[in-house]
Amino acid sequence: MKREKGQTKKNFLKGIIQENPLLVSILGTCPALATTKSLEAAIGMGILFTIVLLCSNVLISLLRKLIPDEIRTPAYIVIIATFVTMVKMFTNAFLPELYSTLGVFISLIVVNCIVLGRAEAYASKNGVFDSFIDALGMGVGYTLSLCLLAFFRELLGTGGFTFGQIFTFIPLTKLIIPGAEKFAISLFQTPAGAFIVFGIVLAVVAFIKNRKAELKAFEAKQAKLKAAEEAKAKLAAQQAQGGQQ
Amino acid sequence: MSTFISFILAIISSMLIDNVVLSRFYGICPFLGVSRKVKSSLGMGIAVVFVIILATCICWPIYTYVLVPAGIPFMDTVAYILVIASLVQLVGLFIKKYSPALYKTLGIYLPLITTNCAVLGVVQGNTDQGLTFLNALANGVGTSLGFLVVIVVFSCIRVRLESANTPKAFKGLPIALITAAIMAIAFMGLQGLFSGIKL
Missing domain, CATH: 1.20.5 (Single alpha-helices involved in coiled-coils or other helix-helix interfaces)
Incomplete structure (x- = not known):
């Protein structure tokens, strides 16, 4: 299959601007409100979300010809839930502060409409590479819009930004x-x-x-x-x- | 008697003080999506009450008596989502068979509940916090009733908002979110409700 020039770039950018999952499609609103208290928590949530979306989109795209059409939704949910469990365990082991800050919202990535929506609308119909780029664009777009909300909330709520409370590997810095x-x-x-x-x-x-x-x-x-x-x-x-x- | 009183207090606490939508942010999608009409929000609210209470009753024993003895408590999320998805299907079939009238009003909302984070959030929160069965049940009942109350009140306000003269950019969702913010401020006023009562 011949690829058009610039198609990959377009595919990536559409998740950030034209089809931004949070600000244009208004999906995934629960974590957007719950985890945007500080900029750091929003970045953490965005990264975890992007990892789950990337893994599930790639796997579903690989298996798209094997999964029967009638039971595709339960199959997708099980795949997504498995990746969420893995991400949850990794976070708990390596970033316990992030784990306790986000709490139940890491598990709730399973029922985030964006992940299932991309699986249904994109990964089940397109190739592995395209699905990967699509997931990357959507993930980055979602992370950026979470950061936008957190930026205003932390700035107006505390008068500045604090880093190093959740990502403990960077020194505690307060930009107030x-x-x-x-x-x-x-x-x-x-x-x-x-x-x-x-x-x-x-x-x-x-x-x-x-x-x-x-x-x-x-x-x-x-x-x-x-x-x-x-x-x-x-x-x-x-x-x-x-x-x- | 004191168990009964603390059961009731736990229900009221998770219903009004720690409201599911306005302070814990579960179930925002249906809260914004299905609240244009009072009738549909009532249907959605009742369906959620139904499913949350059933899911709590099923998932808590599964975690305590199956997953923990088997040594795989980390599989909780996968197990819960499967239970919820099949439960929603089953409830749909059951209502369709025995009460077609009820199915007509609730039927279209049932598939939406699978991806309603309120259900998974309550069930997961129950076992994450290590609640006893009675407390978990109180949490489930209170949370779902809180969702019902808030979504019905919100839809009543939104019906009025439709005819209000809002700026063009704020039409629809933005003004609805600002309304929700004002409701959240109102619910913050209930925070000191139990401060005088010793449990």
Whole structure:
């Protein structure tokens, strides 16, 4: 099969922008609200999620011709649950702080609609390499959008960022804007703050989408008007010719 | 008597104070997806209550009497998700056979529950925290009732929001999330409910 040039890049980028799982498709909202209290937790969640998505997408793509169509959903769920269990045990062994921070949300990757959604919509129909790239794009897109939410929540809630509490292999560093601690709004660290930040981010996304749609509609209208004018001019020219004859 | 009282208090605590949607963030997808109409949110809520209570009753014994004696407690997530998926199918078939009227209202929500993280979250949380069966049951009942209450109240607000004059960018989900935030703030007010009672 011949590959188009730039197709791989397009496949990777679509997960980050056009089909961003969290901000455009609005999937996987539970961990997005629960694990974005600090930037570090969001990065950890994003990495674990990406690993599970990569492994399950590749395996499902490899097995796509072997799994009968009728029982594909249970088969996918078992594959995903197995990888989640592996990731959970590795995290518990090597990064116990991350394990205790994320808690039950590591297990809940099993029922994350994005993983099953990609398996169903992409990996079951496409080759191994394409599925790998698709999973990578989706994983990075999800991680970036988690970081976006966590960025605002931690900055507004504590006045800065703290690293090294969860990833204990890096030294404990606090990047706090001088004097900002006094103005920290602790509401943003609570569940209510998560809803507010997510709502506003979604509104911004909707605003950008609306602007783009309006621009497109405007251009289409201009093109239509231009075409109508040209047709009119042509008709007038024809009539003028007819008059001369 | 005191067991009974603490059972009731545990139900109320996991229903209102530590609410499943607004403070533990389980089941946000159906909370946002199926709350456009009061009727459908009621159907979804009742189906969730049904499945969570049954799943708690089945998964706790499986963990304690099968997985732990067999030495494979790390297989819990795989076991739970299989139990939940087949349970949802079974409940669907059962309701279809014995109460077609109920199936008509609940039927379309049942497949959605398999990927509702509230069910897996409650079941997994029960065994992760090492709760006793009675406490696990109280957690299941309280959590699912909390989900029912919140999704019905939320859908009532959303029906009103449909006709409200919101900015164009906030239409739909964004304003719904802001509403959920205000509800979460309201539920934060219940946090001191049991501070005077000694268990």
